[in-house]
Amino acid sequence: MDVLTIRGLRKTFTLHTIDGRTTVSLRGVDLDVAAGEHVAIAGPSGAGKSSLLRCTQRSYLPDEGSIVLHTADGPVDLVGLPDRELARLRGRELGYVSQFLSAPPRTGPWEVVAAAARRRGLERVEAREAAAGSLRRLGLDEALWDVDCGVLSGGERQRVNLAAGTVRPPRLLLLDEPVSALDPANRERALELIASLAADGVAVLAVFHDLDAIRRLATRVVAMADGRIVRAGSAEEVLAA
Numbered sequence: 442m443d444v445l446t447i448r449g450l451r452k453t454f455t456l457h458t459i460d461g462r463t464t465v466s467l468r469g470v471d472l473d474v475a476a477g478e479h480v481a482i483a484g485p486s487g488a489g490k491s492s493l494l495r496c497t498q499r500s501y502l503p504d505e506g507s508i509v510l511h512t513a514d515g516p517v518d519l520v521g522l523p524d525r526e527l528a529r530l531r532g533r534e535l536g537y538v539s540q541f542l543s544a545p546p547r548t549g550p551w552e553v554v555a556a557a558a559r560r561r562g563l564e565r566v567e568a569r570e571a572a573a574g575s576l577r578r579l580g581l582d583e584a585l586w587d588v589d590c591g592v593l594s595g596g597e598r599q600r601v602n603l604a605a606g607t608v609r610p611p612r613l614l615l616l617d618e619p620v621s622a623l624d625p626a627n628r629e630r631a632l633e634l635i636a637s638l639a640a641d642g643v644a645v646l647a648v649f650h651d652l653d654a655i656r657r658l659a660t661r662v663v664a665m666a667d668g669r670i671v672r673a674g675s676a677e678e679v680l681a682a
């Protein structure tokens with residue numbers, strides 16, 4: 442069952458500060474991601490990997506094409522979706538985990554992750570419990586659960602981010618380098634958590650620079666170059682090429 446259907450996606454940036462020069466980041470991308478699939482996007486710097494994730498999250502608005510999320514209420518094209526509808530979907534069905542945590546001031550990890558669980562439909566008490574389970578699973582020291590996220594280390598923040606993205610997982614989860622700041626033991630916990638999402642039917646679209654993570658997690662790899670998908674297949678096939 443497809444969760445995400447992308448067709449003819451194009452994105453060009455106009456650099457107003459440099460005489461209106463343009464950079465093309467996506468030159469017509471077609472991609473499907475099914476429930477329980479983990480699709481890793483590989484490719485050199487500047488290939489368009491993050492642009493593809495950001496267009497799907499709709500933090501970038503594409504110039505052309507469609508990005509259809511097959512939600513509980515039927516298919517929805519995220520391109521052109523009104524902001525209110527988009528905000529509702531981002532809470533419940535579309536998750537995005539970047540390298541960086543953006544938490545409101547003076548909130549702690551437990552509160553941040555519980556708020557994510559509540560947006561996905563859990564009641565207050567269950568949300569707190571689910572958040573505690575996620576933080577524990579990612580090995581975040583309990584002494585840190587109520588401290589201001591602003592004082593956490595990069596690796597601690599990354600785990601809070603991942604816990605918020607995966608607690609009560611959404612239908613489609615976008616991951617942009619989610620384990621880049623983690624030490625080996627915590628990286629291992631995080632990869633195990635991400636691997637377990639497939640069993641819940643979550644569709645994952647991810648960018649990892651780390652080839653070992655791609656080999657372990659991806660059910661399919663798509664290689665991008667110069668704004669296009671140039672190859673797709675198993676991790677072995679695509680990474681060998």
Ligand SMILES: Nc1ncnc2c1ncn2[C@@H]1O[C@H](COP(=O)(O)OP(=O)(O)OP(=O)(O)O)[C@@H](O)[C@H]1O
Pocket residue numbers: 454464465466484485486487488489490491492493
């Ligand atoms: N906000 C932006 N403004 C202008 N140009 C951008 C912007 N975002 C991306 N680009 C351009 O689009 C192209 C693709 O960038 P993108 O970040 O998607 O590549 P990437 O494959 O994720 O690279 P990396 O692996 O280095 O993160 C690049 O040429 C980049 O300069």
